[in-house]
Amino acid sequence: MQSDDDSPQADGQSLLRVAGARRTFLTPEGSAVRALDGVDLNIRPNEFLTLLGPSGCGKTTLLRAIAGFEDLDGGRLELEGRSLEDVPPHRRPFNTVFQSYALFPHLDARDNVGYGLDAARVPRAERERRVDEALALVGLSELGRRRPRQLSGGQQQRVALARALVNRPRLLLLDEPLSALDRGLRQAMQIELKNLQHTVGITFVVVTHDQEEALTMSDRIAVMRAGRILQLGPPGRIYDTPADRFVARFVGDSNVHAGRVAAVSARGALITLDEGFELHAEGTGFAPGEAVDAMLRPERLMLAREPGAGPALQAVVERVVFVGADVQVHLRLPGGAALRALHRHLPGAEPPPNVGGQAFIRYEPAAVHLMRSAP
Amino acid sequence: MSRRGAPLDWALGAWGIAFLAVLYLPIALVLAYSFNRNVVNMMVWEGFTLDWYRSIFGLATRLAEDASYVHSTEGLVHAARNSVVVALAATAVSTVVGTATALAMARHRFRLRPLYQALLVMPMVMPDIVLGVALLVFFVGAGMTLGLGTIVMGHCVFLASYVFVVVSARLAGMGADLEEASADLGAGPWTTFRRVTLPQVAPGVAGGALLAFIISMDDLVITYFIAGVESTTLPVFIYGMLRRGMKPEINAIAMLLLAFSFVIAATGLWLRARRR
């Protein structure tokens, strides 16, 4: 597994360490599913970490194991160097915002928020003060006496957040926190969650399958698949230099083509793609003859009527799709390869090419990202 | 609805009304006859009276002495008291036991679970006469005196299963989310049970207890085998009366019993409907 950490010294400031975590489930049909297949992860103090992956990749299992709801079959969890093995969920200084929110329907918002303080036998006056603060923090001071049923989805989510944060956990675990909200509210909450994390200074670990959400909110993203972490790093790094074709396709829109390094020189590398075209890339660290996957982000391709000074590919325009601010252009290379390019639709700029016409795809070698070939 | 569906709808409606009539007409008849003044032939309507009800409660009536079995209400009151005592005790025990089992089965997976579940359902689905004679053989073999105690134990065997089923249905709609949230917020298992699980399952537990109470009050077959001479319950008492012949005050007793179970059942069904 590749640990694409910010700095190797990061171990020094680890809050929670996950080492070699394994967990296997038995399906009702009797086959075994490896939900966690050897996960190593250092969660740092005061960071916003996102576990990103498709459903069934093990991200929720990892979150539940940290919270203490799942046993691990193997591996360790350490909070600042102390093992969590014998610590049941209610003794762990972590709190969770559940996907369903799991608000207690028989308690009003105030009592939901005060629940953890009651369990910890916090004195009455302090309890009231902290509940007030927490409700104010999420902007619900007025609605404390409402039952969960009387609150909207977004308000319920805020109560769930307040209920978790009021206990000042070392780690706040959020399981798909925004999935139940509609699109507009979701985008507003992404920003708000990020601001909130900054305000309270608590480490957030968020599980999501929404790459846009992950890119917007996170300090670091761990992309997971089939019980493993494929890549761990800040959003920019994940987006620009994905570790393999799976990450490239899961995060953002991308053109990924398999090929081989044909030649390497001081100025860069020449890649021959399996579909019969060539790409120029910058210096790579790959040796000639090595199998690679080449990725081109659509927004880094420029369409023109003539080839320019740099490298370019000649293609036929197959389809032009309007996607809001941009126009997505589907192109076909002579060898049969399909590429997508984003054409920025600015006033006074060149209009998008005509369907059926010829176009040149210009790119900079720096825009070509090479990855280990994956099956 | 299409025009072709209309006659079908009409036929279904007629069938449905007839169905309800079949369910309620026999009961309505008992009600009507319980007010019949005719002492000589209870099947011939002679006029309205409340005397049969009065005779049950030992009040003065204008009835001839021999018209009624209930010369004194002692036997009837005794049987009724036995029924209530047994039902209360058996309901209390089986509610606790069945609820605990429902909690265990809903939140834990273990290898013998399907087998255990089958065992739990057995006392409900097997013919009650089999359980009745098995308990008789057992109690006599163990040298226990047949009486209220043995009836309570016998009732608990199948009532606990009913409570288990009702509470399980409630728990099935709950999920483990709330309990996990409680643990996550630092509450220990006991606090979680008291403050989250119990308030959530309470309607189910109440429903299960009401059902258990009604079934215990209603049980004839099992009680019939394991009741001692001095510990007759109401259904067994009425069964004995009916085997000796029909007398008009049975109508009144039947109606009172019916009203009693309907009130409890209606309460239970209303509670359940209100929670939705």
Next chain:
Amino acid sequence: MSGALSARRRRALAGLLAPHSLLLAAFFVVPLAIMAVYSVLTPGLYGGVEWEFYPYGYGRVLGAPLGEVEEFDPVYGEILLRSLRLALTTVVVTLLLCYPAAFWVSRLPPRRRALVLFLVTLPFFANLIVRVYAWMLILRPTGVLNQLLGLAGLPAADLMFSETAVVIGLCYVLLPFMFLPLYAAVERLDPALVQASRDLGAGALFTFRRVILPLTAPGILGGCILVFIPAFGNFVVASLLGGAKVMLVGNLIEQQFLAARNWPFGAALAMLLLAAVLVLLVVYVVRTPHPEGVR
């Protein structure tokens, strides 16, 4: 890591299951086991048993080699067959009564549907003995039925103490056991499926046979079993509405325990009844598709 949580859960599980397990062990499993043993012991002269192996309680019913006291007598086979016949008749009649009614209820507007469901469920909670008694009022020679027939100028029907009376009583008492599972299945039936069938050109009968019947089959099977078991083992209805004329297995068992005092024979009969029920339940569990299996 794996140990801590699971150990805690195991302890909680054991604690919660202990009371019910003890209850069932002491008052269910052990009594049934004792009865199984009794069924192959020698009947005592004045009730009770003697501890000697003696399989002729079963022989008396099934026709195995003759013992000293017990003799094979076809009358017991007849009683078994009669119980079976009446139970099956009850199943068929309740099914025919309830199936259309279930559709009727499922098509009612929500508020009225809730009311009707309440009305259908309510008699289920009424005392069994009261409900049987109501039919004694109707069916006895001077009863309501004959009064009505007399008013219509028809000859009186002598139904009391007949197999018909017993079947009527069983049907009335067991109606809710058939209705509720049927209704659950009918309600789950998506009307869009019926519409889709009609849309594809299927006639009403074809739709019923190919869509409605298969989809409600689990409810039908469940209702049939829930009605059959208590009908087969019933003795109260038969003793009140059938009298001495209609003897069923239940009455025979009662007689052996309370009158004849031949406990081993009674136990053998009870074991046979139990075996029949277990076979039925196994059939039900095996034939009912597993929820996950459907997808």
